Amino acid sequence: MVNLKKLLSVITSFVMIAFLLLGLYVPKVKADDSVNLAKNKSITANSYVQGFVPQNANDGNIQTYWEASSNTYPNLLTVDLGTQQTFNRIVLKLNPSWSTGRTQDIEILGSNDNSSYSTIVARASYYFDPNTGNVVTITFSNKSYRYVRLKIYSNNGANGGQIAEIEVYYDVSSSTGKYEAENAILSGGAKVNFDHTGYSGTGFVDGYWIVGATTTFNVMVLTKTEYTLTIRYANATGSIKTVSLYVNGRKIKQLRLPNLSNWDTWADVSEFVLLNAGSNAITIKYESTDSGNINIDYITVKPKDRGANLPFIKHEAEYASTNASIMQYSVLYRTDIQSEASGRRAVKLDNTGQYIEFTLTEPANAMVIRYCIPDSVDGQGLNATLSIYVNNVHYQDIQLTSKYAWVYGEYPWTNNPADGKAHHFFDEVRLMFSTTYSTGTKIKLQKDSGDNAAYFIIDFVEFENVPAPISQPSNSLSITAYGATPNDGTDDKQAIINCINDAKAQGKIVWIPSGVFDLSGGPITVDNVTIKGAGMWYSVLRGSGAAFALNGNNCRFYDFAIYGNTTQRIDSAPETAFDGNAGTGSIIQNIWIEHVKCGIWVNYPTDGIQILGCRIRNTLADGINLCGGTKNSTVQQCHIRNTGDDAIAIWSATWISNNPSQNNTVKYNTIECPWLANGIAIYGGANNVVEYNIVKDIIAFGGGILVSSNYSCVAFSGTTTVRYNTIERGSSYEWNLNYARGAIWINAAQQDINATIGIQSIEIYDTPYQGIFIEGPYSVGSNLSFNNVYINGAGTYGIEIASNARGSATFNSVVIFGATYGGLLNSAGSNFTLNKGSGNIGW
Incomplete structure (x- = not known):
């Protein structure tokens, strides 16, 4: 097959040389912006x-x-x-x-x-x-x-x-640190060229039609932390192309670079990377598993300004060392298991001796594995082991289960495989090692002969260096003094209740020491009490009774984990980790929540609750819901993954209160792989703000960020602000109604949206369907605006206006690249007015 780009480049080079010899052509040269x-x-x-x-x-x-x-x-x-x-x-x-x-x-x-x-x-x-x-x-x-x-x-x-x-x-760290590709270290066929226009500096780098072509940037930063890496590239091949991204020798991603209109057009993709203080090698390489055929202009590196600051390092399985099969990118819901994986790729171990080996880039004493194993025939869950090796020495067999994954049939789903339509494939397991392993240690997951599942699909692992447990604070009462005994499987619920009652009476703190404490029955009702643990890796409440019904002011929880026992979604069941009226002065901080219906659900008259630094994973419904009149509250620095409904919602539900949920802020959170519904959703209310978040991998039936008048909500009023968020692979398909929902989704579903809705400074990358989607049947009014929205890569349209949409919206500096079907589809015609201001590109 002829490489057209390479052929055209060769022809162009011959023409340029001939013109140079004749004195008829002088290449365009720009000054280096560095x-x-x-x-x-x-x-x-x-x-x-x-x-x-x-x-x-x-x-x-x-x-x-x-x-x-x-x-x-x-x-x-x-x-x-x-x-x-x-x-x-x-x-x-x-x-x-x-x-x-x-x-x-x-x-x-x-x-x-x-x-x-x-x-x-x-x-x-x-x-x-x-x-x-x-x-x-x-x-x-x-x-x-x-x-x-x-x-x-x-x-x-x-x-x-x-x-x-x-x-x-x-080379120093700065908010606009720019590194020209032509000044980088080039090898394997990568070379400087200037046969297209629009580049920065004195040229750009091509040669990415040769496997092995490599561009390595030496990036200097002052502080070890996460940074936003932006790559400016060109691709006019007619399809998405891929190259591999390495940071300090470790492959962290296969970059997907959407097609652009021509080779003189340049666009950006961004990735969040952990850099060390001092010198760092950032490498873009064309490997045999990539499709290449792109040009690189420059990269920029600036401090990360959105998402949660996370203490762990994620290693995607598909970029680790393996002798097993890599499951390629797919968004085929219910068909391909990897469609629910992070980045929509994973690795499948289905033969004895197959492994995935990870190399530590930082010291670590703990690990999380995101995995899928087959379900049991009866749907009640299959248990299996997977072998862990450290530096090729067997460490232990870790217990895995499908009990909390795999649901079937229609909403709210069953555990009966005969109902078909299987989905919700992944679960997680965590492990603390007996020691801290140094940088360079190799951790291997291997299917040995005794590991009895037919296959093990590994999405990723996360390595963390967990600090020592927190000591018991003064002025506290330990639950063990009331008869709670860790790690023995006996019911500790009454002992904990007794400790809470005495702590309230004496004005003291309830202390949960290290260990696993089992609780049966329903939630514990609390108010005006502080409950602390030794750390979310150390103090664990487990079971159906590991939950709290909030019933007043000053409900404060710190530094422990809750592991529920929920395997089926029953909305009336009291299976939410924290639920109810949190009054004033309440805090939920550094809590790890898994295997419950919902993580945190608060409602009127909750006022000012702070939800900080929590990890909420593998739920059957919402992660966090500021519902029914909750106000003046903050969700910040939380990491939420694999939720069975909105990861974070602000819902002014009239069935709870006619008061709007108002003046709430959702900021600096990271959301991954909600397997139903949206990353972040706002249903009515007043003056709510969603800012500086990262949303990735919306699986089905939702968008990255939704603004909606659905679900019997109090009407929007005041100003709703959505700004400075990044959405990656953030749109999905509604499989019941057969239409797609965008990364930004405006849904006037049950009433008009007449309040001011401001969408600004949003980055949308590699979205499987629309970048922006607006639908009715009610009107959006005239106060919806989009400013400084950047969309690169949309599987359908950059902007789609549904046929039932009504009203208008204003667009300024909305830039669209790589939209497969085009920048804009307005199926509403004259029923929806697009007021195009300045700075719009690509539609």
Whole structure:
């Protein structure tokens, strides 16, 4: 099969060379947007060939160059930076159109008086490779000099040293840290080119039609934390293309780069990455499992400004070392199990001896495994073991179950496989190791002969270095003093109730020490009490009675886990971890919740509850619902995954109260893989704010963020604000009504939405269906606006207006790339008005 892009590139190159020889063409060259400390500064040489003066070597034009006089080695080229400057990277360039490579022996020196020079980088041989654009990048620790000198000892391509550009950089962390691809380290066929327009800097990198083509950026940051990495690319092949992303040697993702209109159009994709303080290698590589055929312009790195700050590191199974089969990307609900996986890919171990091996990038003493095993024939759950190895030594067999996964039939589903339509495939298990393993330790999951499930599908693992347990606080009463006994399977509920009653009477804290405590029956009713544990990894309440009915002010919970026993959704059942009226002064902080109906559900007259740093996973309904008149409350820094309804909802439900849920804020949360409904939903109410969240992988029947008048809610009033959120793979299909729902979904379902709805500064990537979807049958009014919305990659339309939509919306700076069917579909015609302001692109 002919590679059309490569063929066109070859033809273009021949034409350009011919025109250059005839003097008819001068390539367009732009100045590098990075801070090049040497550009246009005073520069001298100890010799030069006539016409090839030293000033050519820092004029920003790659077509001009300095060449030293014949056989006058060593050649000296000296740049005066003007003042003493700190720098840590030097880029040397020759004309990328030169087809013959050459090696130059170069020493780099520095001085502050132009008299006494010190070596910065010792003499070494540098090959200027035409296959990588004739660019050499040299990095080193921070140096501080006014004068930078190249001392060239030899050049096997000419009789004197040659430099087209010398560029000097100080790479530091900044909110706009930009790294040009043409200045990166190129290998495997990646090379600099400038045969398209619209790029930044002095060129871009292509060659990604060759397997092995690699661009490596040296990124300097001051603080070890998560950053937002943005890659600017071009792809006009007609389909989504993929390349692999590595950070410090570990593959973290196969990037999906949507098709653009032409090769002169550039677009962005973003990923959140953990970087170390100091130097980091960020690599974009075309591997055999990728489709390649893209161009790279630059990357930017800035501190992450959205989502929860998470203490664990996720390792996707498909990027680990394995001898098993990788399940490829799919959004085929109910058909492909991996359609419910993170990133819609996973690894399947279905033969004895198959394994997945992960290498620790940080010390860790704990692990979470997200997995799927087959269900039992009767639907009650299959139990199986999976073998864990540490550095190839068997560590233990971990117990897995399908009991809390696999539901069937229609909503609210059953546990009967005969009802068909199986879904909700994944569950999780956590493990604390007996020691802390160091960076580089290899952790392997392997299907051994005694591991009796037909298959084990692994989505990912998360490694964490859990701190030591919290000590019992003073002024507290321990539940063990009232007869609760950990880890023995006996019922500790009454002992806990007794401890709570005495703590309230004495004004003391209830203390849950390390261990697993079992509770039967229903929830415990509480108010005006503080309950603390030794940490969410250490103190565990387990069973059907591991739940609290909130009934007043000052309900405060910290640092423990709740593991329920819910296997079927029964909305009337009291199987919510925290439920009811939390009054004023209530806090739920650092609580881990799994296997319940809902995580947290509060309602009127709750006022000002703080839900902070919680992990809510594997539920059969909502993660968190600020329902029926809840006000002035905050959900922040929570991580919510695999919920059976909205991960976070603000629902002004009239069946609870005619008061709106109002003045609530949902911010800095990370949501992944809700297997039903939406990432975040707002149903009516007033002055609620959803900001700085990350929503990923909406599986079915929902959107990334929903604004809706559905479900008998109090009408919208005031201003509803949705801003600074990132949504990835955030739309899904409504399989009962047979239509798709967008990453941003506006749904005037049961009444008009006349209040102000502001959607701003939203990033939407790789959404399987629409980026924005607006539907009726009621009117949206005239106060809906979209500002600074960026959509790259939509399986259908960038914006779709349903045929039953009514009203209008205003759009400013809504940018759409890679929408498969087009930027806009307005099926409502004149019934819905799109007021297009300035800055809109792609529709």
